[in-house]
Amino acid sequence: MERTTILNAEYALQTAASAIRRDVDEIDDLAGWCAYNPGMRTYLLTGDSPPATRRCRCTRH
Structure with missing residues (x-):
């Protein structure tokens, strides 16, 4: 029974380690x-909105 408990604990630790x-x-x-x-x-980091991106205001000639 002690061996089973150890194996179960080992499996639980391996599962937790994988998730981490x-x-x-x-x-x-x-x-x-x-x-x-x-x-x-x-x-x-701050919750502030990122600065607005500038769009190219290209005109067709």
Whole structure:
């Protein structure tokens, strides 16, 4: 019975570790993405709206 308890605990820890690893990978991906998008980084960290993007006002001749 003690062996079964240990095996169940080991399985539960492995399952939790896998979930944590996935979460850390997602956080790492988000951090990398925010490094390329400073407006979104500001929004996520402060809740302030990202600055409006400027649109090209090209005219046809």
